[in-house]
Amino acid sequence: MRSPFADFERALLCFDSDGDGKISASELCHCMRIAGGEMSRAEAEAFVLSVDSDGDGLLDVDEFMTLVEGGGEEEEEREMRQAFVMYEMEGEGCITPRSLKRMLSRLGTPRDIEACEVMISRFDENGDGVLSFEEFRKMMAL
CATH class of the missing domain: 1.10.238.10 (EF-hand)
Structure with a gap:
């Protein structure tokens, strides 16, 4: 063998x-x-x-x-945090519907606030209306 x-x-x-x-x-x-x-x-x-x-x-x-x-996992963690910061943009430590809308528009896939709220709600485990880093990580793993 x-x-x-x-x-x-x-x-x-x-x-x-x-x-x-x-x-x-x-x-x-x-x-x-x-x-x-x-x-x-x-x-x-x-x-x-x-x-x-x-x-x-x-x-x-x-x-x-x-x-x-x-x-290694350290590199993956660093890259994931960099991606999170790009979407987070408002300095609140989370991805809001407004920051998601802004980033999607920059990426050429504009969505309205309601669509962004729905997207966030699919991965918002604690129901606070925003994505924490851990929720974002789980979303990106799919």
């Missing part, structure tokens, strides 16, 4: 240009360029640090798997 790590190990070996069994930030940059992407040295170092569980500044196969599987 083939190891569940086999594909990740093969991918890691392709990226591991110096043959040490680990990926450095510079090797990660190089791989991104080959794949047609762009990643600065600072971005690569931040990625490596975000999943480097043993603190050696390199990615072993387990850490590489974490990176490939999504880069």
Whole structure:
């Protein structure tokens, strides 16, 4: 039976240009360029640090798997909070029908206040007429 790590190990070996069994930030940059992407040295170092569980500044196969599987929960949390702030806009710590209407208009899908109220009510678990961050997170998970 083939190891569940086999594909990740093969991918890691392709990226591991110096043959040490680990990926450095510079090797990660190089791989991104080959794949047609762009990643600065600072971005690569931040990625490596975000999943480097043993603190050696390199990615072993387990850490590489974490990176490939999504880069960690911290990055996902940060991106979700950034999206929430875009919709929140009023500084109230929640998404109101008015702030939702404004953001949807900016995105080219205008809705009236009543439609925004209905959209919010579908995910408003506590019935306060607005979306908290946790309610927004659940909505975005669908």
